[in-house]
Amino acid sequence: MLLSTLLSPYTLVAVVAVYFVLPYLKLWRLSDIPSPSVAAFTNLWLMLQARRGQRSITVHEMHKKYGKMVRIGPNHISIADDAAIQTIYAHGNGFLKADFYDAFVSIRRGLFNTRDRAEHTRKRKTISHTFSAKSIGEFEQYIHGNVELFVKQWNKLSDLEANPKTGYASVDALNWFNYLAFDVIGDLAFGAPFGMLEKGQDIAEMRKSPDGPPTYVPAVEVLNRRGEVSATLGCCPALIPFAKYIPDRFFKDGLEAVANLAGIAIARVNERLKPENMANNTRVDLLARLMEGKDETGATLGRQELTAEALTQLIAGSDTTSNTSCAILYWALRTPGVIEKLHKALDKAIPQGIEVPSFAMVKEIPYLQWVIWETMRIHSTSSMGLPREIPAGNPPIEICGHLFYPGDILAVPAYTIHHSTEVWGPDADEFVPERWDPARLTARQKAAFIPFSTGPRACVGRNVAEMELLVICGTFFRMFDYQLEQEGPMLCREGFLRKPLGLNVGIKRRVPA
Template identity: 25%
Template structure:
């Protein structure tokens, strides 16, 4: 009885402490609008229903914010979040609050302390060492791999010529996986010809479970999730993906050790994969740390790149005038050649780059960026001080279609990104790679891949597409009906 009384008393004390803290946070943010809450779960009902309904709920929250200085608040259980749809307030948070929100913990069993989810202190030390690896001169060495795999993609797409509509994303994803595996690990996977492997099946299974857990609030507490069969299924499949990367890391470490004293061996003309470049740095990474960083690159970076390419191809299929302008630009660079893109070629693809950026704006594949507020921080646009202990939800999808983009932000217009139309736009109005010092380390590499692949596809095929239609949000943004296009082969100019 005494033990039960102590537990009851401790529970009451904790509840009173939380209630007082919540009341203080509520008072500090009293001027922010909020949707009606329910006992215990707060606004958790926003995340009930299917993924299409959840996206609609998020737009309801964004519309509320747009009517009240571009910010609103919500409670997810006991935690306060401030939803931000304003570039200036987003800039303040992204520049000053570098710690990822607790929701990213669901990725930790898979990605460990890789850059994407690392705690701030570890992230600062490791990013400083990794940054030179992603320098333009390094990633430009990978253009040959990109061109080769883009040619395989064109070959694979040939089976769809003059046929009915098909979802192009699976073809693009296989291509980008082949690129990322070879450039990050130095391993040729040939996913485009052999897409069904144990590693890829395991990877897909983990993604499905993470997506489910992210939006089914009752599965979020570890004590409940661990009682479900999903926990073992996730653990077994994560172990399988880790085993694959661990074997590659160990093989590369042995190669590095053999070559360490051999100057001739260190400069043998072979492709230097990202993993090869992580040995012998200022920090001597352990094998586990190397696996975490490589998995972060191949997992977190690949699907976003593939989605942007797929959305862009669909948009070009819808907007034939834009596709014609892209083709004219390509012909001015390549003539009738089908060769791969060089660095100089990519630098001339100004209109294609604008098309890709407009695709990323309209279809923000990472729709939300969540940060932990580790100290009281003042947001100048909404005029509120967000208390330490709260979370900030940057609605990149909302900012990309806000008044910051002028009239009719929902309209596809690549020329929004012309220099003369961009010079007065707030720098945090465009967030496909996040913003601030914790932005995407591979953003330049991603743009090289996107431009190279789209260039090759557009020179080979004419694309037609209908409207994209309704969307759903998982960890990333997807069309309900997929990325449907029709293709026909182009007749090369002589």
């Protein structure tokens, strides 16, 4: 009798009302903000968009339909207004990273996913020296050596696999950009490349613990799956403890990827810290700098925290670079005149006989920088609105004429801001490198460009990333000719980052003029 009462339709309706309707009524003050489908009642709507790999594009479409403010969760508001960037992300506003970031914790919280303000300040103080101007200059040698191997491998492909009719060898450029980015970050963060360029294969050693046996996994695939499952679970953090029970293979594979990615960092740190590898080691890489870092008490990072921060560098410095490199090549190839202008600028700036230019040779080439920036705008590898929570005790915040209170989660969607015709003009959806000419660029556009976020939680490795992209792009555009071998747009899927699914091109050696 009791069981039948509990399972009665009235009881089920009451449960639904308590779970969905009461929270909605509690947040009635947000009811004037339009929301798609059931987003105002549950985070499951946003979670579904993330699961589909199209979160930023869907949110962008919702903004086109509803306007500058869209309610994408019960207390989560997406604000497509560049004027809100400083309010939400700037120094001194008191906003905290939302519980979305709990889904990205594996070994322990690192600089990226810590939510506590004091802990973040401690970590940033300990790590910031790693990215000083002096350190970045010392990192260039590791970028340079791997780009040299990249050129060697593509020269080999051009010679051995060229189509006799066209002279071009067919490659999936994304794969090779992945190999290059992982080998560079392996060299920078862990003391040695992963060997992907040498093997032409996605493979890396991982260990469950420092003393555990080694196994081998596809690192690029692992990173992609980890990003997708974490970005999905982050939309509904209450489900994180129960994710392994969700009857969708996506979650099981994703959680395994989270463990395997941590295992890659454990294996590489373990190798780097072996006494025989530490003796007389003079490398000035990221791990060496992390080991030198001290907080305000003079304490250095412990083994577990060191590994967590090294993992952060691996994640932040790998597929961000490869995705962007791939997108740069795609947009340059599909836009008439861009390749020719790049050839002219690069041939003029880089001396004959040099295959891989130094950073000093390419950092002052305006058109190359414009192409990179324009790709970061139109492709927006980091596309989603990074969620920030108004903490308890904060006064109400007014944005777009609406008051928001502690507990509200606000975000500015980078993809939508980067495609705003109000900010960028009627050609916002077109690839126009010349828009970055200082004579054309407005102060508003400069402030609205947020590929690395902004404020105290902005990417600490921005300068390394920009140096790497300039050297990589300066090399592959100058040393090779291309033809696009796929029809239609470059397909993408979004996890935490919006990543291409492939780029089929023909390559052949080019003799610089």
